[in-house]
Amino acid sequence: MPLYTTNAIVIRCYPYGESDKIVTFLTKDFGKIKAIAKGARRSRRRFQNALDLFSHIRLIFFDREGMGLVRADNCDLLHSFPRIREDLKKILYGNYYLELVNEMAGEREANSEAFDLLLFFLSALEEMEPQEEHLRMFEIRMLSLFGYQPNVKRCNLCKRDWRELRETPSLFFSLERGASVCESCSSALNSVIPFSLGTARLIERISQMDLEKIRRFKFTAQALSESREVLTKFITYHLGKELKSLKALGTIKT
Amino acid sequence: MALHAKPIDQLIEALTKLPGVGRKTASRLAFHILRSSPSEAQALARAILDVKEKIHLCSVCFNLTDEDPCRICKDGTRSRDVLCVVEGPNDLIAIENTGAFHGRYHVLHGTVSPLEGVGPDDLKIKELMERLQKEEVGEVILATNPTVEGGATALYLTELIKPLGVKVTRIAFGIPMGGEIEYSDGMTLSKALEGRREV
Ligand SMILES: [Zn+2]
Ligand SMILES: [Zn+2]
Numbered sequence: 077m078p079l080y081t082t083n084a085i086v087i088r089c090y091p092y093g094e095s096d097k098i099v100t101f102l103t104k105d106f107g108k109i110k111a112i113a114k115g116a117r118r119s120r121r122r123f124q125n126a127l128d129l130f131s132h133i134r135l136i137f138f139d140r141e142g143m144g145l146v147r148a149d150n151c152d153l154l155h156s157f158p159r160i161r162e163d164l165k166k167i168l169y170g171n172y173y174l175e176l177v178n179e180m181a182g183e184r185e186a187n188s189e190a191f192d193l194l195l196f197f198l199s200a201l202e203e204m205e206p207q208e209e210h211l212r213m214f215e216i217r218m219l220s221l222f223g224y225q226p227n228v229k230r231c232n233l234c235k236r237d238w239r240e241l242r243e244t245p246s247l248f249f250s251l252e253r254g255a256s257v258c259e260s261c262s263s264a265l266n267s268v269i270p271f272s273l274g275t276a277r278l279i280e281r282i283s284q285m286d287l288e289k290i291r292r293f294k295f296t297a298q299a300l301s302e303s304r305e306v307l308t309k310f311i312t313y314h315l316g317k318e319l320k321s322l323k324a325l326g327t328i329k330t
Numbered sequence: 331m332a333l334h335a336k337p338i339d340q341l342i343e344a345l346t347k348l349p350g351v352g353r354k355t356a357s358r359l360a361f362h363i364l365r366s367s368p369s370e371a372q373a374l375a376r377a378i379l380d381v382k383e384k385i386h387l388c389s390v391c392f393n394l395t396d397e398d399p400c401r402i403c404k405d406g407t408r409s410r411d412v413l414c415v416v417e418g419p420n421d422l423i424a425i426e427n428t429g430a431f432h433g434r435y436h437v438l439h440g441t442v443s444p445l446e447g448v449g450p451d452d453l454k455i456k457e458l459m460e461r462l463q464k465e466e467v468g469e470v471i472l473a474t475n476p477t478v479e480g481g482a483t484a485l486y487l488t489e490l491i492k493p494l495g496v497k498v499t500r501i502a503f504g505i506p507m508g509g510e511i512e513y514s515d516g517m518t519l520s521k522a523l524e525g526r527r528e529v
Contacts, residue, residue: 088445093350124515129445129478156517161478164485171444324444328486 077138079149082106084135085194087174089127091117099127099148100178101135104191108181111137113148126153130160130170130198157202165330169206171321173197173214179315180222190221193287200291208304209295211325213282215307220283224314226254226306228276233261238273247271249306251313269309275302338364390461392437392454394419402426402434409433411468415458415487417441417475425473433471436461441479442486450486458487462494469497476503476521 087108088100097116101109116123126133127148132155138147160166177194181187197214219225228247230237232255238245248262249255249269256276262268278299282290295303312318334342338360345356363371387393388400395401402408412433416422422435438453461467470491474480484500491498504522505514514522 090446121513125476125518126515153515153517156515158517158520161481162485164482164489167478167482167485168444175445320447321444323447324449327449328442328444330489 077140077147079136079138080106081134081136083154083191084109084133084151085191085198086127086129086131086133087178087194089129094118097127098145102177102181102191102194103135104188105186107185107187107190108178108183109137109146110144110183111146111148116148122150123148124151124153126151126156128156129174130157131155132157132195132198157198159202160198163206164328165206166201168321168325168328168330169201169211170198172211172319172325173201175319175321176215176218176311179319180218187221190218193217193221196287204291208300209293210290212295212300212303212307213290213293215311216279216282219307219311224254225283226256226279226310228256228279231256231258231261233257233264238276244273247273247276249310251310254310254314267313269306271302271306272298275299275306279303279306387437391435392439392457393422393435407432410466412471413461413465413467413469414471414473416473417480417483421473421475438474438483441474441477441483443479443482453483455487455490459490462491462496467496469499471499471501473501 082103082105084101084103086099087102089097092098092112095115095118097113099111099113099116101111103109113123113127116127131153133151133153135151136149138149140147157170160170173194177190181190193214197210200210216226226249228249232250232253236258238247238256246259247256247270248259248265249271250257250262250265251267251269252265256271257265257268274296275298278295282293285293308322312322333339341360341363342353342356345351345359346353348356351359363374384396385394386396386398388395388398388403390399390403393400393402397404409432412431413436414425414431414433415436415438416425417438417440419437422437425431425435436454436458438455438458440448440453442448442450442453462470470487472484472487474483488498488500502521502525503518504525505511505518511519
């Protein structure tokens with residue numbers, strides 16, 4: 077059985093039997109992998125206490141070719157994000173990052189940028205007060221990374237570019253097309269959400285923005301509420317279900 | 331695929347529904363039961379029915395019990411001043427086995443787990459708050475696990491209970507007995523330092 081080493085973040089874990097854990101990792105080199113960690117609930121030696129949500133670890137695992145689960149052999153804890161773990165709102169934010177990645181990433185499809193992005197947003201959450209802009213920016217960047225970047229430069233149907241119009245157009249976002257459409261084209265489509273040109277430009281801008289600038293970037297109140305509406309509905313539409321942690325963000329008071 | 335007589339197959343089928351029991355183990359267990367004496371088999375069947383018929387949740391602390399309120403809640407020698415909040419009945423038993431705690435318990439039956447879709451309303455939290463309104467409790471000990479979810483639950487409960495003027499404490503985390511500082515992870519070590527006490 078070949079042995080592999082990679083950096084990984086725990087995105088899901090639950091107890092299995094009396095002494096084991098099933099853990100889903102987002103890894104730097106192998107994409108999302110699901111592993112069984114034998115003895116992780118009892119023996120502290122091989123896994124320390126590192127196999128908990130958010131843990132950034134150096135993971136060593138065995139892969140039996142063709143099998144769904146890999147076998148985690150041991151790990152070193154690199155960072156446990158203690159300040160996320162001690163703040164309920166941060167935990168809720170962080171859980172949403174983890175669930176969104178888990179839903180979007182395919183098993184064993186390497187995507188090191190997705191790993192870097194998750195690590196970046198978890199680090200920001202560790203160091204700063206949670207801010208809603210970060211949720212939206214994480215969504216925009218994740219959608220882009222997995223090929224679902226909202227196309228909001230022009231009308232997806234008549235192809236008119238928003239920059240070419242003389243007056244400020246009324247825009248709609250089509251969930252089905254993952255793109256913006258103009259008012260007259262929107263009547264031909266189901267499930268469209270009105271949003272402003274400003275928010276369309278913002279989404280466009282963030283998908284290309286330098287990550288370091290993202291940390292302190294602020295939205296206007298209008299952009300915040302419009303982007304929340306457009307992005308969360310688009311993700312729900314695209315995944316075919318509402319994410320549990322998104323619901324928790326709305327219902328658990330912190 | 332009916333290889334065995336129907337009753338044997340039915341038993342095997344029923345046993346494979348138990349956690350961690352595959353087909354092979356189930357058939358080994360089934361043949362063990364088949365070879366055992368009628369009284370042993372009856373005792374097993376009776377025991378299974380009994381847990382379903384006689385065990386329910388204590389209406390005060392929500393521990394598993396065959397009488398209501400449970401023995402711990404009824405015990406007049408236990409302190410009414412301290413309430414220990416645990417995730418599940420097994421945690422209660424583990425703490426009870428230490429013999430070090432003489433207050434009473436409240437069993438939540440889970441943790442706040444956003445990824446699993448489990449929220450405060452799915453736990454015995456409303457019931458805990460009602461207890462705190464009714465009973466004269468001076469201290470609530472939060473004995474949830476040191477996991478992200480156990481922590482989230484403790485944080486949520488702290489916010490809820492503190493305004494009532496009740497003292498809220500969290501069990502200490504640190505280096506296990508027989509453990510070694512050198513091999514402890516950073517988080518455990520820093521928790522151990524945080525939770526140090528004067529000797
Ligand atoms: Zn159009
Ligand atoms: Zn009781």
